[in-house]
Amino acid sequence: MSYSIKIDQSIAYFTINRPAMRNAVNYDVMEGLESFLDQIEDDPEISFAVITGEGDLAFCSGGDLSDFHGFHTAEDAFPMLSRGASILYRIATLPMPTIALVNGAAVGGGCELATACDYRLVASHARAGFIQGTLAITAGWGGATLLFEKNGPHDRLLQFTSRASIHSPEQLLELGWATEVYEGDTEVALDQFLAPKLNVHRNVHRAYKSIATRKWKTNGLEHAMQEEARVCSVLWESDAHHEAVQRFLTKSK
Numbered sequence: 001m002s003y004s005i006k007i008d009q010s011i012a013y014f015t016i017n018r019p020a021m022r023n024a025v026n027y028d029v030m031e032g033l034e035s036f037l038d039q040i041e042d043d044p045e046i047s048f049a050v051i052t053g054e055g056d057l058a059f060c061s062g063g064d065l066s067d068f069h070g071f072h073t074a075e076d077a078f079p080m081l082s083r084g085a086s087i088l089y090r091i092a093t094l095p096m097p098t099i100a101l102v103n104g105a106a107v108g109g110g111c112e113l114a115t116a117c118d119y120r121l122v123a124s125h126a127r128a129g130f131i132q133g134t135l136a137i138t139a140g141w142g143g144a145t146l147l148f149e150k151n152g153p154h155d156r157l158l159q160f161t162s163r164a165s166i167h168s169p170e171q172l173l174e175l176g177w178a179t180e181v182y183e184g185d186t187e188v189a190l191d192q193f194l195a196p197k198l199n200v201h202r203n204v205h206r207a208y209k210s211i212a213t214r215k216w217k218t219n220g221l222e223h224a225m226q227e228e229a230r231v232c233s234v235l236w237e238s239d240a241h242h243e244a245v246q247r248f249l250t251k252s253k
C-alpha cells in the first residue's frame, strides 16, 4: 500500500508510504488522499489532521516523475495537475486544522502539499523548496497560489518559488513557511506541538479555522488553483521540461 490512514483519539493521520521513492505522489497516493478527505471532511469528532511521509528522508518529493513523465502535451498533463489542485484545495479548506509533519525533504509538489496545511512542523534535518523551476515548470497543484494567499511578503515569496532552490529549516522559519523546527523524535515533536492545543475544545479550533479560511470559498481561490494547473500544463509540454526530467531519472543509473 502506498499510504496509510489512521484515526487515533480524534487525530487523523495520512502517511505516504513510498520511502524508496522519497514518498513521491502517484495515482495511488492521490486516491488515498481523496479517500482520507472523504473520511474526515464531515466528521465533527476530528480535532486535527496530520499529513506526513514514511521514514525520515522525505516528507514528499512531489509528483512521481517516472509515472507522470509519460504525459507529453498540456492536454495529457492537465487532468493529473487539476486533480492535484482539487485535492490541495480540499486540504486547505478542511474544517479542522491540518499539520504537515515535514520529517524530511519536501520538494516540488511535496512543498505544495505541505503549503496546503495550516501548520508545518519541520525536522532540523529536513529541506524544502519549490524546485519545479529546475524542471522548467511551475508549481501545478495550486501550491504556489496557496503560498501567495497565505504566507506574507510578495517579493520574498516570489523569490521562494522562482529561484527553485532548496531551503534549510532556518531559512524556512525566516520566510514564515515553517511554523516550528524540531530536533529529534517526530512523534514527541508532534505531541509537544499538539498538547497545549488539545486543552482547547476542538470546536474552537474548527471555528478559528473557518474564520481564517472563509474568504477562500468566495474569493475564487479554487479557480485560481485550477488556473495554476493549467499554466503548469502548458510548460509541461516543453522540450526543456522533458529533458530535465530525463536527466533526473537517469542521474544515478
Ligand SMILES: CCCC(=O)SCCNC(=O)CCNC(=O)[C@H](O)C(C)(C)COP(=O)(O)OP(=O)(O)OC[C@H]1O[C@@H](n2cnc3c(N)ncnc32)[C@H](O)[C@@H]1OP(=O)(O)O
Pocket: 020, 021, 022, 024, 025, 057, 058, 060, 061, 062, 063, 064, 065, 066, 067, 105, 107, 108, 109, 110, 131, 132, 135, 138, 139, 140, 141, 248, 249, 252
Ligand atoms: C506534479 C507537481 C509538480 C512536481 O511535483 S514535479 C516533481 C518535483 N520533484 C522532483 O523533481 C524530485 C526531486 N527529488 C529530489 O530532489 C530528491 O530525490 C530528494 C527528494 C531531495 C531526495 O534525495 P535523495 O535522498 O538523495 O534520494 P534520490 O534522489 O537518490 O532518490 C531516491 C530514489 O527516489 C527516486 N525519486 C525521488 N523523487 C522522485 C520523484 N518525485 N519521482 C520519481 N522518482 C523519485 C529517485 O529517482 C531515486 O530512485 P532510484 O533509487 O535511483 O531508482
